[in-house]
Amino acid sequence: MTTAQAQATLYHDIPEARDVKVAIAGVDVHYGDKQALFDVSMQIPDRSVTAFIGPSGCGKSTFLRCVNRMNDTIDGAVVTGSLKIDGTEINDKTIDPVVLRASVGMVFQKPNPFPKSIYDNVAYGPKIHGLAATREELDGIVEQSLVKAGLWGEVSDRLTDPGTSLSGGQQQRLVIARAIAVNPEVILMDEPCSALDPIATAKVEELIDELRENYCIIMVTHSMAQAARVSQMTAFFHLGNLVEYGPTEEIFTNPRERRTQDYITGRFG
């Protein structure tokens, strides 16, 4: 395969009528002496779900953490290259990662509610960013976020209970509600269902599908079926390289790369 062909697969046209939300060009990530990501470039559309798949250690989570500069919190991690959200360069010393993270929410693999009440978990972001001037406004934000996360009906009568008292699936939706309470533009999800049972997984997937209407969602998943079910775009990473990126149907039905096909059909990984 020639370089030109490779470029063609990487810069696959994104479907029309969707704007580019995140544009990435030539991103390398080093952890100390070890290079974790090699020259990744891709364009991620708004109002859709983009799934990152690939075997463990392929760099997909590392790449996800570049988008809200969470790699800054790791000692010795160096990110080079260009990452733009709505045309604004974010991989830049002048951008405050704290401000950036207010507009790029993140949901982790294991539900991590804070040791606070359900209400305070959701109100955490709005409080530290001063999004609500009055108690009523804050109540409104909390309620809306819980409604959007499909959790309001289950917890509206026990908002003062600790967040950790909820079930695993509920906790994960609480964490999603916490993320959307600050009204982000992009939501990153790092294997959001891998610690959940199938029923809770179905609920969270349904929620992701609804959230797609308003947010640009980027998720890492180990489940091929999940990528196929909820995502519109899929990127396949292997050994720190972006191997193939395109509309999900195409990746799953007609991959251009041999390695993608092998991985999807379970021949390696």
Added chain:
Amino acid sequence: MSVISLVALALLVMVAGGFYMGRTRAIKQVAGRSSELHSLPNYYGYYVALWTGFPALLLLAAYGLFGAASTHSWTVAELRAQAHEMSAQFEGDLAANSEYVQLESTLESLELTVNGLREELARLRRANDADRDPHLIQLRLEEQRSSRALLALAGTSIEDYRTGVATGMLVTARETGVAASIRAGFFLTHSDIVRAELFMSDARKIARGETPSELLPELEIVASRLTDHQNTLRNSVGLLVLALAAIALLWTRSQIQPQFRARNNVERLTTVLLIAASILSIITTIGIVLSMLFESMRFFSIIPIQDFLFGLHWSPQIAIREDQLGQSGAFGAIPLFAGTAMITLIAMLVAVPIGLFSAIYLSEYAAPKFRTIAKPVLEVLAGVPTVVFGFFALLTVGPAIRALFTSLGFESAVTQSALSAGLVMGVMIIPFISSLSDDVINAVPQSLRDGSYAMGATRSETVVHVVIPAALPGIFGAVLLAISRAIGETMIVVMAAGQGANLTANPLESVTTITVQIVALLTGDLEFEGPKTLSAFALGLTLFAVTLLMNVIALRVVQKYREKYD
């Protein structure tokens, strides 16, 4: 080389030989196919070696512990038995002596009086409020005091009389040529404990070949008896040890067969050893608690428990003579509790913020390089002996505080103040709080921090709103452990806080704590009957109860916290 070292060496050789014999015999029995053995060959070796070594070693240890004492009492008993006739003559002489008989009957009647008074006093004190007659009690108390003094006097004169007669008999015996061993036995039977002990220690010195304080024929004969008995005991114990080891060796070796479960047996033996070790420590703890409990109960039978727990005046000196002032014998422990609480509070005001903040800095902000250096350095503070801290408080901090407050116009400031003791104790406690808090802060899962950072929180927002609340139960436990440490701390307060049992809220005054008073009560001359000494046990029991409660709460809280995140 002494016999005992030879025996120990032989035992060691037998243990090693036992291991080897057990192992080779096991292998030989299956003709080298070790896989046919029930256990690995080494276990057969361990089995033989353990049984060879342990009983014999226990016997040897028992000899080491009690050997000298039993030689001593054997010798003394033998000498006393030899002097039996002379002692009988002594008692007979005394019984025929009218002066002595007079003295004895006086002593008996005095004893009766004192006992009668004690019973009457107890009855008077038990009486209900209405029937209680304080005046009568006071009267009887004074009577009791004077008859006790008389009793003591009578006791001393009887002792003196006996010693005088005995000394006279000894002089006559030496002149008439009675054997030295009989004289020594007579002396040991009839002299007072202190002189007998001095005599025996001189004899032991001669037996060891050192120079005694005086050289008497009696001493030499006792020394030679001591040496003889020591040798007999040592040789027979040595033989017994070797015989025990040999029997165990042969017996366990004969047990070895391919299907013998050597591994299980060795495991059972080691389990027994482990159980014995843990039981020993538990029994010790129970013993300490019980001894405190019984002595405290004796104390509370003299001083009512409510007077002790709620009394506002502490002055444990009891007047021996009528004219002593300020020694009323009051046992109200509130001033001690208050002093302990104040010093602990000051210590915590120093240690909690500094310890907690340094823990937060070390675990959340410091670069790993700085942390690896700073944390051990901080923990070195915990290794400084408390007496050094006490020194520092007394000689540096105390005078500095007094100078500072005197210059500010507080004329009453003293060197030994609650403030200096509390400040220095706080410094001592810092590493406890910082090290334990650092551990619990590090135990807060990284995912919580990540969650907070991902919400756009800064580092300090994350620390304040997420990390500290999550670590709070653990920090609470650390503080409780530190408090119980501060309450029980003795050396610093002994040196720096003073002795005055003042009930005050002024940290510039000198106060005293429970631990300081225990030290003061139990040093110097003791009389174990009086409430003064017994009150130390009551204080110790109170201290123990408080720190135990604190530790139990702290451990509970920390445990609960662990369950949440594991």
